[in-house]
Amino acid sequence: MSDQEGSVSTEVSGISEVKEWLSKTFEVAGKPVPEFEYTPRSVSHLHHLVTLSKAKDEAARLVARDFRLKAAEYRSQAARIREILENVGLAQESLPSNVVASAQVLANVSNLLNIRDTELSSFLVAMGDISLRKTGVEEKRAKVHKESKFLLDYTRKAIARLTYLKRTLAQLEDEVAPCEAQMESWSNYLKVMAQKERQYVQQCANYETRLNRVGYTPEISHRVLVDMAEHRKELERQTKPILDTLRSYQDLPPDKALAALAIEDKKRQYAAAEKRLEDVLQAALLNEG
Template sequence: MSDPPVTEAKSGSDASRISELQKWLAARFGDAGKEVPDFEYTPRSVGYLHTLLNISEAKEKSADIVAKDFRRKAAEYRSQAARIREILESVGLAQDSLPSNVVGSAQVLANVANLLNIRDTELSSFLVAMGDISLRKSGVEEKRAKVQKESKILLDYTRKAIARLTYLKRTLAQLEDDLPPCEAQMENWKTNLQVMAAKERQYMQQCANYKAVLNRVGYSPEISHGVLVDMAEHRKELEKKTKPILDTLRSYQDLPPDKALAALAIEDKKRQYAAAEKYLEDVLHSALATSE
């Protein structure tokens, strides 16, 4: 039962705020010679515009107060100026009766006072203002020297940066010039690498084939090159020892056949041949034992 009155009160409040905003917008746009643009009055826009309205009214009140104060001070200054003018005229120092150089000097003095932002033309006020200007001048000179120093440092940094940039650009140009030959060299190396990989596969296959052949013929690691060299040397020695025997046997072929002598000679040669074979076997066994 209590909800509808609240809703009605809220709707009435929104309608009053919208009406107030419409009047305010019409007045503001009317002062600018423009018409109020069409837009939708949503709760968000109404709240935002109402905040602007409050801020505008507060600033207008502040400006009105300041303007009234300025008008009051201006009236006071005008009355004071009239009173001073009457005093000057009473003592014969009116502006019209003064020489032009005096009027010019007074105008210059007034301009200097305005420039120094002082309210009177007393000597002490000028001295204080000049001292303040001197202090500010010293501060400005210090800041200027600091800025010049920083500018010099920045200029030095800028020159170094420009030099480095120039060096980098020159290096980049050189690298770009060297890029095509390097790419060609890389392609050549790539081709050579492919060829070497193919050769490697071929040599590995050949090595596997040779190992298979060695295994098939009964090769073992004990039969090394050194062992074969020693065996070859012993073979040469045996050939030297057996050659005279062979020569003797061949000479016997030229003799007339004698069965008894031939049998004796054959038995003797068989014994010598058997002794030579046993010596060769002993040498081979000793060579194999040494290699192990």
């Protein structure tokens, strides 16, 4: 309960402080305090502003007091210097106008250079500082000039590039119509090629079906067929004498017993030749595989 009461009392004191500050501030401005709701959030913000305002007012009072003290010191020093000058006969009223003007110019230059006195060393230090700042400004100016030149060159290149791109765009726009016609021609050509492709695929499928129907296998190649043809020729060459002998028997007188024996012998020779042909073909197929 004590903590809650403390927070409530703090909030009440904050509201009263804010109200007091608002009334003083608007009273100085000659305006009435506007009506608004004092919520915890608004009171917190206003209290923060009150704190900042008081801190700045205090700082301003300190600075103003320091300025007043310095002004009093300057007035006192000016009165002392004026008294000294009057004692030595150098009062402002007795000085020539050109001397007064020169002194005024000297004072203005001192104020312009922001120096405390008119000593030669102060002027030299101020002139040195101005020279350094001048050098810095010249360096910055040279740097800016260099950057400006670079940007100018870059801008010129960009303009040239833009001109080139515009010219290229115009050229491409002029070439659109011929390219569209060529694309249309290529499209028609591709359609024809696609149709031919389907036709060739169908023909290949038909040829594969026909080859499968006749018993074609991948082992049968052109080389195998050539070898088989050569073996066939060799067998024909070997069987030709036998066939010639058989044909010569047709001219002999018919003798059933001898003819039967001869026929059986030729049949055996023919069967042996066929078996040899089959063995050779089988060996050729195995070697090709």
